[in-house]
Amino acid sequence: MALSSDEKDFLSFQKNATKSTDKLLAYYRKQKELGVPHVYICGKMLFFDLEIYVTPDCLIPRLETELLVERALQRLPDKGCVLDLCTGSGAIGLAIKSKKPLLDVFLSDISAKALEVAKKNAEENHLDVNFRCGDFLDSFSRGEFDAIICNPPYITDDEFEGLDSLVKDHEPKIALTDGRDGLTFYRKLAQEAFFYLKPSGILCLEIGKDQGKGVVALFSDKLWKDVVVEKDYSGHDRFVFLTKKELE
Secondary structure, three states, rough: OOOOOHHHHHHHOOOOOOOOOOHHHHHHHHHHHOOOOHHHHHHHEEEEEEEOOOOOOOOOHHHHHHHHHHHHHHHOOOEEEEEOOOOOHHHHHHHHHHOEEEEEEEEEEEEEHHHHHHHHHHHOOOOOOOEEOOOOOOOOOOOOEEEEEEEEOOEOOOHHHHHHHHHHOOHHEEEEEEEOOOOHHHHHHHHHHHHEEEEEEEEEEEOOOOOOOHHHHOOOOEEEEEEEEEOOOOEEEEEEEEOOOOOO
């Protein structure tokens, strides 16, 4: 029986497994029957040239988030301090560190379990980064960062109920939705991020496909400049980039 591409992908991540190929495939097929997402069965995935662990304590990184990293790298300095807020598996911050090794990168999340996965990914990829477990920006100092990058929970409560069971029943709800209108984290960022960035610091955000105008409207033009909304591969609004103004 020919193997599917997903089964081949699964086996490629089992290089150190002690079980036979037949037993590994039996396990994989059983988990698929139970509706477990492919990435969680594999336990690993490739993200921006990195092999990262992903568990049900973390959101599965999407292709759009790789594009966020790509667009952010075009804007980030080669040296400085960068925060990956709501880091989950650490994919964003670790990818940035791998491409700009002189940056001082912080990975932060409210979930201690997710942060343990991020720490493992940093170790496995030999990347020296900093970790902080806490709610939003509470554990950081004002004026600390040259850039803040954030892929927050932005799915609305109504949208969450309509999600495919692969997502709704397996990925952490806290990483998917704010339980409201999807804009809670952007409101908080609009109120606080300015104070945690250095002069001319950059804020890089992933957003929901219908949230471009709504997110931009939250940020005062008295505090922010060079506000740009960019699209994903499907032509949907997916990213917002803003630069902190220097107040007179």
